[in-house]
Amino acid sequence: MQTQIATASTSSASVKTSSRKQRELAKRETLILDTAQRILHERGYSHLTMDRIAEATEYSKGTIYNHFSSKEDLVCSLCCRSVSTLIDMFTRSAEYKGSSRERFSAIGIGYTLYHQVHPMTAQNIQIIKVNAVREKISDEKLNEMESLEQRITQIAIGVVNEAIACGDLAEEINPMASSIVFGVWSMYFGALMLERSDIPLEDLGFSPSIQLLWLNTQKFLDGYHWLPLSSDTDNEALFNKITSDLYANEIEILNNRNK
Amino acid sequence: MQTQIATASTSSASVKTSSRKQRELAKRETLILDTAQRILHERGYSHLTMDRIAEATEYSKGTIYNHFSSKEDLVCSLCCRSVSTLIDMFTRSAEYKGSSRERFSAIGIGYTLYHQVHPMTAQNIQIIKVNAVREKISDEKLNEMESLEQRITQIAIGVVNEAIACGDLAEEINPMASSIVFGVWSMYFGALMLERSDIPLEDLGFSPSIQLLWLNTQKFLDGYHWLPLSSDTDNEALFNKITSDLYANEIEILNNRNK
DNA sequence: CAATAATATGACGATGCGTCAAAAAATGTC
DNA sequence: GACATTTTTTGACGCATCGTCATATTATTG
Structure with missing residues (x-):
């Protein structure tokens, strides 16, 4: 089952749990963006690849794609x-x-x-x-x-x-x-x-x-x-x-x- | 042996032959460009591929590459x-x-x-x-x-x-x-x-x-x-x-x- | 017409994208 | 705490496209 990470919570689960998750997700998203920015800075756009971002963030490609629908989206x-x-x-x-x-x-x-x-x-x-x-x-x-x-x-x-x-x-x-x-x-x-x-x-x-x-x-x-x-x-x-x-x-x- | 198609002739071969070839080459280049433009018009940039251009012009990809060093060059x-x-x-x-x-x-x-x-x-x-x-x-x-x-x-x-x-x-x-x-x-x-x-x-x-x-x-x-x-x-x-x-x-x- | 040079071809390797079945982790239930 | 269920993560895979280059074809020359 593939998942969509929503920026705004729509679930009715415990507020506490949800917001912690939300925060973690937001933090990861920031990490990904920062990493992408760093790669962009160091190597340039043509060297910005999803695999590289995955490697640098130490997440898998699939996880990156849970945050951004494409490289362009990122x-x-x-x-x-x-x-x-x-x-x-x-x-x-x-x-x-x-x-x-x-x-x-x-x-x-x-x-x-x-x-x-x-x-x-x-x-x-x-x-x-x-x-x-x-x-x-x-x-x-x-x-x-x-x-x-x-x-x-x-x-x-x-x-x-x-x-x-x-x-x-x-x-x-x-x-x-x-x-x-x-x-x-x-x-x-x-x-x-x-x-x-x-x-x-x-x-x-x-x-x-x-x-x-x-x-x-x-x-x-x-x-x-x-x-x-x-x-x-x-x-x-x-x-x-x-x-x-x-x-x-x-x-x-x-x-x-x-x- | 790979060939470069030069716009300006540098060979010392017979002027007649050279200029005819030149003309044919120029004609082909125009055909390629026209074709690319047509594809661009009909399908958009993301569908402009070298293979498609080759197919549409009825030349091989290698020949296209003899005219243009890359898609971007084209x-x-x-x-x-x-x-x-x-x-x-x-x-x-x-x-x-x-x-x-x-x-x-x-x-x-x-x-x-x-x-x-x-x-x-x-x-x-x-x-x-x-x-x-x-x-x-x-x-x-x-x-x-x-x-x-x-x-x-x-x-x-x-x-x-x-x-x-x-x-x-x-x-x-x-x-x-x-x-x-x-x-x-x-x-x-x-x-x-x-x-x-x-x-x-x-x-x-x-x-x-x-x-x-x-x-x-x-x-x-x-x-x-x-x-x-x-x-x-x-x-x-x-x-x-x-x-x-x-x-x-x-x-x-x-x-x-x-x- | 054979030898040589120039040109054309398309199969191939490489890269990078985005997917998805399976694994792992988290959560819920008793 | 053990099991069931849901959520999340993973990375191997399929696919598209690029650009190359060994080989085939065509043209030129002697």
């Missing part, structure tokens, strides 16, 4: 973890003390920095966006991911709406907030995908993308007349302020890494 | 073909009669329409940007792709430089042209990747992306003060003018398809 779970972390980051940024525009910009910086610190995440997200890969991910996991993406999107949309509410931004077209969010999201995501895949962007004449993204975001927001305009702002100072106020950790990590 | 070749077509399209757009900004916008529309007409291409490009896939593509093919990407980028950069030259755009920062091109490229590419992978963008509250991309491009260019600003322009009329002047074919195809 990678999607890794992405869900990452997006959850990003949601926390976005939430912090959205509550930043500055102007609405500064808060929105802060989210963008956070997104870039997160992916600089965790390049693997960008890889994984890229992979699970491929249709041929998606086919193999369970519906549950896809739904989970979609729901996380909705949450993260809503955070950004919320900031835009605050800007409209307080008059920093005029709502000239109908779904203003989602247009803007889609614009920057696609810009950041695209930059990530182009930079990922060690494509020689520099050979094409492009400089490191953090600065470029920052600049282009400012121009984009200027285009929407989101006040205060970048021409009335010391952009470099603002960038530095946001990073040191919100992302000191990330900057620290990146600096140490470059040593 | 898909990369398909992408190269697509980008070549796009280069032609971009060239046409760049020579459009309108203002510099209109020409630049036209390139953007062309890019979107091309991928609407050929959704497979976006898929393929997405796939070959994944590192784990790139590993399996031959260096030659990767170089070919890079060179094509350089050419296509240069077309867009050329238009920006013309705008600077004729005063439509002020060069306020150092590598102005590449910043702008990187901005829109990442925006379009990101939108493509997000839309690709039948992710329910609409569930996230986003409308169809052509209009959104058009709008966001205009805002972005406004932010850079690329004249004439969209506030001084009838944007809808401009969009329609460009599409009917340059992309009547593509629109035709899309309209027929939606019937």
